[in-house]
Amino acid sequence: MIISVASGKGGTGKTTISVNMALALGAGVELLDCDVEEPNAHLFLKPVIERSERVEVPVPLVDLKKCTFCRKCSDICRFNALAVVGKKVLVFQELCHSCGGCMAVCPEGAITETGRELGTVNFGARGDIRFINGQLRVGEAMSPPLIKRVRAEADLQLITIIDAPPGTSCPVIAAMNGADFILMVTEPTPFGLHDLKLAVEAVRLLGIPCGLVINRADIGDRKVFDYAESEKLPVLLTIPFDRRIAVAYSQGKNIVDEFPEWRERFGDLFRKIEAIIKDRGEAVSCAK
Numbered sequence: 001m002i003i004s005v006a007s008g009k010g011g012t013g014k015t016t017i018s019v020n021m022a023l024a025l026g027a028g029v030e031l032l033d034c035d036v037e038e039p040n041a042h043l044f045l046k047p048v049i050e051r052s053e054r055v056e057v058p059v060p061l062v063d064l065k066k067c068t069f070c071r072k073c074s075d076i077c078r079f080n081a082l083a084v085v086g087k088k089v090l091v092f093q094e095l096c097h098s099c100g101g102c103m104a105v106c107p108e109g110a111i112t113e114t115g116r117e118l119g120t121v122n123f124g125a126r127g128d129i130r131f132i133n134g135q136l137r138v139g140e141a142m143s144p145p146l147i148k149r150v151r152a153e154a155d156l157q158l159i160t161i162i163d164a165p166p167g168t169s170c171p172v173i174a175a176m177n178g179a180d181f182i183l184m185v186t187e188p189t190p191f192g193l194h195d196l197k198l199a200v201e202a203v204r205l206l207g208i209p210c211g212l213v214i215n216r217a218d219i220g221d222r223k224v225f226d227y228a229e230s231e232k233l234p235v236l237l238t239i240p241f242d243r244r245i246a247v248a249y250s251q252g253k254n255i256v257d258e259f260p261e262w263r264e265r266f267g268d269l270f271r272k273i274e275a276i277i278k279d280r281g282e283a284v285s286c287a288k
């Protein structure tokens with residue numbers, strides 16, 4: 001079972017929900033931090049990191065001794081990652097999407113592959129909770145391949161909780177695609193509502209069942225609740241604005257560790273999701 005925890009905007013408490021749900025389950029679960037540009041789930045879960053792997057993507061390497069400067073490679077590259085200038089072939093590695101097209105069309109066999117570092121994948125655990133995160137290299141812009149690499153490490157025998165990146169662009173889709181359920185975390189503010197609407201549109205395209213957690217639920221207004229009702233989005237958990245929770249968060253502590261009554265509530269959150277997945281016919285899906 002794969003549950004992707006997402007939010008239209010950052011700072012809504014997506015990581016808090018992911019970590020606390022994993023802690024409430026305690027075993028048979030893994031947490032994948034796919035917010036690779038700014039992974040922070042490890043700061044709260046505090047796993048022991050056992051190993052790290054460097055992740056690379058293939059990019060072209062041109063042998064000028066074989067090259068006849070015919071431009072076939074630059075013509076086929078739709079990302080403008082190659083340019084033939086006089087007797088040089090310039091490769092802009094950051095633009096390359098590793099499609100292999102240039103290598104396939106080169107009539108001289110002048111192009112081979114070399115690796116470009118994307119980032120690191122770290123593997124660890126906290127007790128019986130398996131943990132993996134991706135860390136994008138500083139300055140690297142292309143995060144979806146690293147997110148896919150983290151997801152490829154998922155153990156499908158476990159309950160997989162994915163902490164997705166915020167927003168609604170390609171990295172988020174990479175973290176949500178193929179999930180059994182998408183849990184969207186929002187807050188009852190105009191910004192929260194605006195970004196929630198965008199996120200729901202993206203989720204509907206994927207046709208995956210979804211539900212909401214409304215964080216700091218007693219601030220702002222009722223418009224997020226009204227929107228959820230009008231769109232038939234189930235509100236699975238509300239978390240009030242509680243100074244004690246905010247203080248614990250600022251100290252890197254978790255809700256279920258500090259306030260035992262919340263362990264049951266996060267367990268209930270999972271059981272509601274599990275019920276929806278098991279009974280998709282009755283599920284209030286994001287697909288209206």
Ligand code: SF4
Nearest residue numbers: 067068070071073106
């Ligand atoms: S396709 Fe091959 S031979 Fe032609 S310019 Fe590119 S590298 Fe050189």
Ligand code: SF4
Nearest residue numbers: 077096097099100102
């Ligand atoms: S591998 Fe694809 S994207 Fe990269 S330079 Fe070659 S044609 Fe362009």
